[in-house]
Amino acid sequence: MRSVTINPPRMCQPIGAMYATLGIHAAVPLVHGSQGCAAYPMRMFNRHFREPVQIAVTSLGESASVFGGRDNLIAAINNVITRRKPELISVITTCLSETIGDDIEGIVRETIYDLEETEGKDVVPIVTIHTPSYVGSHVTGYDNALKAFVMHLSKECDESNEKLNIIPGMINPGDIQEIKKMLDLFNVSYTIISDISDTLDAPLIMPKPPFPNGGSTVTEIEKCTDAYGVISLCEHEGGSAAKFLEGKYGMRSNAVCPIGVSKTDQFVEVITDITEKVAPYEIEKERGKLIDAMVDVHQITYGKKAAIFADPDIALGIAEFASELGMEVVVLASSTSSNAFMNAAKEISDGEILNGKDLYDLHKAVKETDADILFGNTMCKKSIPAGEDDVAFVRCGFPVYDRVGYYRYGIMGYHGGIYLLDLITNTILDRN
Ligand code: SF4
Incomplete structure (x- = not known):
């Protein structure tokens, strides 16, 4: 057993x-x-999305580490409000501020009070999110954030707005576009709770606006309580927010990650079930095209041994699709340890399940199982055994920074499935 x-x-x-x-x-x-x-994540966003993402930071130094970061936080909130004029601020804790034990909620309350009562200003919502990084991962952080947003912002409403709430998880702008397209075909109105499809894939507009257009508005999140129901596309990344909406407002909640045929079928069934709208012919046509594309290349994909690494729900979705393509899933690995992942993974694969293990374990597993194809983000390139250049490497997930444009294309839905299938097939062909 390794201790590093x-x-x-x-x-x-x-x-x-x-x-x-x-x-x-x-x-x-x-x-x-x-x-x-803040600097390391900003760089990660810049490299994956090729967008100039701006993150504010309280810049805790030596004295704040000893005496607490109260003054830094108050100054930072004031600076952000004055300089950026935002519609929402999320205060995100770190290993350091959690270890110091700063009373984030108390400091934020005090700052809002001072701004409103003393200075007579209107203060935008300030949502506190606890993300100590010595537990969990980016997956847990996203889940905690979504729960904090709906807990802080959602308001009781009397009437249904006849919308469907979608909590996407850490997926790409292209995936969200695919989901929106499907919902538009269904003629279903929706609220995407945290919609990066335009904010992290923004057009170049001059003069540059202070914030990109798009994104879910605070008002939309406030009113998300009067929807038909909520679907989380990645249960580990947003499932807690969906459970909160279900528990507090009695909203119907489902979790399904629409990657591949059967999972997208389930997604379509859930939409039909919640909204009572019938799937239009266009959806059926896209499904048929995906099946046709699978048949066209089955002699290339069939029998290939696949090793898959991604965030838990995406890894499970890709594994199901790989099985539908006739591949043998010999390694199924999740970035984040979870019992739900473990149980679901055992249903899909008889191979090696890596539940939150490191990329060295992935490397060993790829080598020992003699995998033909590896799915993963850019960091997984290190998991291809030296000298095994015939392992096809399909880039997916976050971050992908050694190629451009991956964030633009969705792998979700039937149409996204066709893109993923072409990517898989062409990557295998490139090795031959
Ligand atoms: S692991 Fe902790 S200290 Fe390191 S960047 Fe993340 S929050 Fe900051």
Whole structure:
């Protein structure tokens, strides 16, 4: 048994909370920690999305580490309000501020009181999110953030707005576009709670607006309580928020990650079930095209041994799709340890299940199982055994920074499935 991690498979909790905040219109993530806690995630976002993401930080130094970061946090909130004029601020804790034990809620309350009562200003919502990075991962951070947003912002409403709430998880702008397209075909109105489809894939507009257009608005989140129901696309990243909405407002809640045929079928059934709308012919047509594409290339994909690494729900979705393509899933690995992942993974694969293990374990498993194809983010490149250049490497998940444009294309839904299938097939062909 090793007592060190070699090539960690996960990122820290705050990055998940930042990801969630960046999907809210004109929101500023304010990291309560040292400068590095914001600089490293910012770089990760810049490299994956090729967008100039801005993250504020309270810049805790030596004295704040000893005496507490209260003054830094108050100054930072004031600065962000004055300079950026945001519509929401999320205060995201870090290892440092959690270890110091700063009373974040108390400091935020005090700051709001001073601004409102003493200075007579209207203060935008300030949501506190606890993301100590010595537990969990970016997955937990995203989940905590979404729960904090709906707990803080949602308001009781009397009438149904005839909308469906979708909590996407840490997926790409292209995936959200695919989901929106499906819902539009269904003629279903929706609220995407944390919608990065335009904020992290924004057009270049001059002069540059202070915030990108798009994202879920604070008002939409406030009114999300009067929806038909809520679907989390990645249960580990947003499932807690969905459970909160279900528990507090009696909203119907479902979790399904629509990757591949059967999971997208389930997604379509859930939409039909909740909204009582029948799937239109266009949806059926997209499904048929995916099946046709699978038949067209089955001689290439059939029998290939697949090793899959991703965040838990995405890994399970890709594994199901790989099985539908006739592949043998020999390694199924999650970035984040979870019992739900373990149980679901055993249902899909008889191979090796890596539940939150590091990328060195993934490397060993790829080698020992003689895998033909590896799915993973850029960091997984290290898991291809030396000299085994014939292992096809399909880039997916976050971050992908050694190629451009991956964030633009969705792998979810039937149409996204066709893109993923072409990617898989062409990557295998490139090795031949
Ligand atoms: S692991 Fe902790 S100290 Fe390191 S960047 Fe993340 S929050 Fe900051």
